[in-house]
Amino acid sequence: MASSELDSKGKKKILTATLTSVMGVVLLGLSLMLYFWKRFTRKKNDPKRRTSGSHTESHKKDLDLPLFDFNTISKATNNFSIENKLGEGGFGPVYKGTLEEGQEIAVKRLSKTSLQGVDEFKNEVICIAKLQHRNLVRLLGYCIQGEENMLIYEYMPNKSLDFILFDQRKSRFLDRNKRFQIVNGIARGLIYLHQDSRLRIIHRDLKASNILLDNDMSPKISDFGTARSFGGNEVEVKTNRVVGTYDYMSPEYAMHGQFSIKSDVFSFGVLVLEIVSGKRNSGFFGGDQHLNLLGHAWTLYREERSLELIDAYLCDSANPSEVQRLIHIGLLCVQQRPDDRPSMTTVLAMLSNEVVLPQANNPGFFTGDELVDEDVPRIIAASSTNELTITQLEAR
Known part of the structure; x- marks a missing residue:
């Protein structure tokens, strides 16, 4: 073949x-x-990724809080040992920890089976991160790593109010001064939430187990997972998802999903009556009448026998007229109609003897029998060992 032909085929x-x-x-x-x-x-689209990576980035953008490393928290709590466990609620277990520099902390660890989820976790972080008051628990930071979601709080050595108040042996150390200090501190914390903070916050789950006590027995309101911030013109909000603890829940919220600052006032009133009596609202009193604490207090009030409500350990240190006034204030806060209840600013003035107390009207939910009604939604409550609960309403 010619060389020109070979070159052509080679090129091809x-x-x-x-x-x-x-x-x-x-x-x-x-x-x-x-x-x-x-x-x-x-x-x-992986849900695990959505609940870790995306939320981590969201938290970093929204918050100005320290982000703790998981290994640091694991070491501080001795790998979340049972000996370090303080309790368990709707969010998950709570552990005591000690950081390397010696600072004691409380770690709330979101459980995989928790009734609260990442939304509540994020809500609590955002709410409490922007709030600063001596009667609110202080959030030190948070930890998000993989499926782990944790909140790091200041440690409260005297645990929660219910741990002491409802224990016959421990409650004897709650004298008149300490109980009045706790009532006043809770009131001041609520005033800050309702009107003085940058955000207007409705707590929605105020109860004895969510009141933590420091070394001096000063109260600090905790657990803002179900809290709701209000806009400037908002007065009342209606929701289809009712959350909280039934014994402290106002009637309009439990039955109709309507909540406002007066819902927190109702919960505060229940707390006041529990602090005075040393008894839970969920107990039954009055013999055959099957009254809860509200009903029992109301019956005694109408019969001018309110002093019979006082905790036996309070009798020796209490001024009768002062305690009677405190019971009266509690009953004003738990009145059936929200408009009848005082604001927390007025409550503080009442506690300081600055105003004359009006006559109290019927409290909400004051007998067990009243709640057996076809028009009342069925309530499903998931409780825990220390009564940190989430409650949801279901239509019949």
């Missing part, structure tokens, strides 16, 4: 080989792009 072979190689590279590139695109899509 080189061109064919080159084109084949290029097509192969292109196909391989397209295949790799398709593979990584599918992998990225799966990760993006």
Whole structure:
């Protein structure tokens, strides 16, 4: 063959080989792009990723709080040992820890089976991070790593109010001064939440187990997972998801999902009557009448026998007229109609003897029998060992 013909065929072979190689590279590139695109899509839609990575980025943008490393918290709590466990609520277990520099902390660890989820976790972090008051528990930071979601709080050595108040042996140390100090501190904390903070906050789950006590027995309101912030013009809000603890829940909220600052006032009133009596609202009193604490206090009030409500350990140190006034204030706070209840600012003035107390009207939910009604929604409550509960309403 002529050399010119050989050169022509050689060039064709080189061109064919080159084109084949290029097509192969292109196909391989397209295949790799398709593979990584599918992998990225799966990760993006993975619920675990949504509850960790995306929320982590959201927290970092929204908050100005220290982000603790998981290993640091694990070491501080001795790998979340049972000996360090303080209790367990709707959010999950709470552990005592000690950081390397010696600071004691309380760690709330979101449980995988928790009735509260990442939304409540984020809500609590955002709410409490922007609130600063001596009667609110202080959030030191948070930890998000993989499926782990934890809140790091200042440690309260005297635990929660219910731990002492409802224990016959421990409650004897709650004299008149300490109980009045606790009532006043809770009132001041609520005033801050309702009107003095940058956000207007309705707590929605104020109860004895959510009042923590420091070394001096000063109260600090905790657990803002179900709290709700109000806009400037909002007075009342209605929700289809009722959360909280039934024994402290106002009638309009439990039955109709309507809540306002007066819902917190009702819960405060229940707390006042519990602090004076040393008894839970959920107990039954009055013999055959099956009255709860509100009903029992109301009956004694109408019969001018309110002093019979006082805790036996309070009798020796209490001024009778002072305690009687405190019971009266508690009953004003738990009145059936929200408009009849005083604001927390007025309550503080009442506690300081600055105003004359009006006559109290019927309290809400003051007998067990009243709640057996076809029009009242069925309530499902998931409780825990220390009564940190989430309650949801279901229609009949």
